[in-house]
């Protein structure tokens with residue numbers, strides 16, 4: 165059922181079993197998982213079914229750390245969430261991403277990859293990724309043109325990425341949500357505060373407002389914050405009427421350990437003989453990126469990352485995303501990027517002579533950023549139109565991040581040279597091992613992770629292994645805010661798997 | 677993740693790319709006047725016979741870059757700032773007695789194998805942005821010294 169919350173009586177109270185805050189991929193996937201159950205689920209969404217610039221304004225915020233996209237345009241604030249703009253590139257986390265790595269401070273998840281693995285197939289289906297096939301062998305068998313650059317290499321492997329149509333959750337799942345008898349979707353329902361009992365260990369109600377000035381209350385047995393990683397932290401920090409630091413923030417961890425994927429054009433790969441490297445090129449189904457095997461990551465003391473390849477002259481025609489994604493208006497940015505990509509494509513004549521082209525490739529790094537306590541989301545003194553303090557972002561990286569990218573290029577260069585295939589050239593900012601600076605073109609992938617990280621120790625985490633906020637038995641976070649480390653894979657597929665796991669846990673808790 | 681995973685104009689590599697572009701235009705021009713593209717794709721028309729171990733690196737890194745790498749090598753290794761010393765270093769471990777009077781292909785094979793082995797042992801450095809071996813740098817030095825002698 166769909167209810168436009170602007171039509172509710174002022175100060176109305178809604179009662180439900182489960183209250184999900186945020187209708188992006190995380191919130192929608194959980195809501196879908198409850199369809200047909202006897203429990204009543206309320207799904208709160210700030211805006212309606214379309215972009216609304218006034219509501220999007222509450223995503224405004226300052227960047228005080230490394231240069232980053234305007235915060236207002238890094239996410240979408242309406243039904244379907246940021247899936248309205250996502251690119252649909254998906255990969256699974258690697259086992260090493262979950263492990264405690266002695267060379268990476270604060271690494272390690274409190275759950276095993278197997279626990280997440282159980283939910284990947286369903287997540288995979290939600291983003292319409294076709295056959296559940298992640299091994300390079302499958303794709304080599306299926307596509308005769310796909311050939312590995314480094315078959316049987318001791319240090320490098322080909323990590324498969326799959327490409328979603330991309331699924332726009334707002335369009336794809338609207339009908340299912342709206343028609344489900346036990347789901348009540350409230351649009352124009354913006355969470356502004358969470359109230360707890362006197363002991364602070366149980367959320368009793370959520371305060372909801374809209375731009376028309378109406379307020380109302382949602383009382384639920386379980387509350388799930390699924391508003392995106394920056395918003396999840398902002399909402400917990402802003403719920404500071406009873407606990408001055410905000411909910412779950414006794415140890416000053418909420419908002420900290422913010423992570424983004426470091427995405428930067430970083431080198432060139434030159435081949436002795438032409439090779440179209442079809443396995444690595446952008447296409448509609450699946451492609452590989454070059455990654456480093458876990459033992460070598462350990463030996464080199466580096467983070468996880470992948471290198472994607474694209475024809476050099478196409479890459480040379482593109483600007484860095486940090487340059488083309490510069491407006492406060494996300495619609496303008498997406499249009500700019502799409503136009504640039506289209507214009508950069510090879511024309512028909514040059515395509516006929518591909519064999520001559522297929523020598524020079526651009527290397528693009530996509531790396532995890534090591535957990536860093538100083539990288540954080542925090543509250544501004546300015547507020548949005550509904551009175552909630554705006555979120556500011558201080559994005560920080562660590563020495564190991566730069567070292568890792570440099571080392572991986574060296575390693576690929578070494579393997580390419582050893583195989584007699586060609587040479588690698590790194591960009592200037594990577595040349596000097598003592599230079600910790602980043603190139604102007606360094607940006608993120610619009611992947612916000614880690615602000616309510618999962619862990620067993622409340623001093624270094626916000627939620628436990630079940631995504632429950634430490635010390636608050638009915639408050640959960642869903643999404644990539646729970647990631648303790650990010651891996652190099654884009655987050656959506658894994659955040660969906662983690663959200664479905666959370667949903668399953670709550671079913672168990674409520675004996676469904 | 678990015679919509680397309682490429683961007684930015686940091687340090688483009690104009691030299692070799694331009695050379696290749698020239699070859700491409702040449703091929704396209706030829707195609708326009710009737711030569712089938714296949715001839716160019718599969719023939720060795722545009723691949724002159726190898727003249728020395730430096731050919732491959734000139735092709736990969738470009739003349740200018742190789743020249744600069746070679747210059748740097750000779751500056752950092754004054755003992756190798758002459759052709760005789762460079763040639764002797766390159767031939768170390770080989771049965772080839774005389775660099776200037778030997779089978780070119782045998783020489784190329786030896787030097788390339790030597791560089792490959794250094795790559796395999798991860799004995800590399802980053803110079804002028806390129807991940808290269810000492811042997812590569814010596815080849816570059818040879819190119820630099822030859823070139824500076826010729827000009």
Ligand SMILES: Cc1cc2nc3c(=O)[nH]c(=O)nc-3n(C[C@H](O)[C@H](O)[C@H](O)COP(=O)(O)OP(=O)(O)OC[C@H]3O[C@@H](n4cnc5c(N)ncnc54)[C@H](O)[C@@H]3O)c2cc1C
Nearest residue numbers: 186188189190210241245246251252253355392654656677
């Ligand atoms: C340009 C771009 C490209 C991307 N490409 C990829 C990609 O290729 N692969 C990939 O894996 N990921 C990609 N992403 C990231 C991906 O979009 C996110 O990982 C994903 O959308 C996160 O889902 P979510 O549900 O956690 O958060 P969101 O999608 O941000 O959804 C949060 C929802 O909560 C609502 N909300 C927020 N605050 C409140 C509140 N106070 N009250 C009520 N509701 C609220 C919002 O309106 C929104 O609907 C990309 C992102 C962008 C911007």
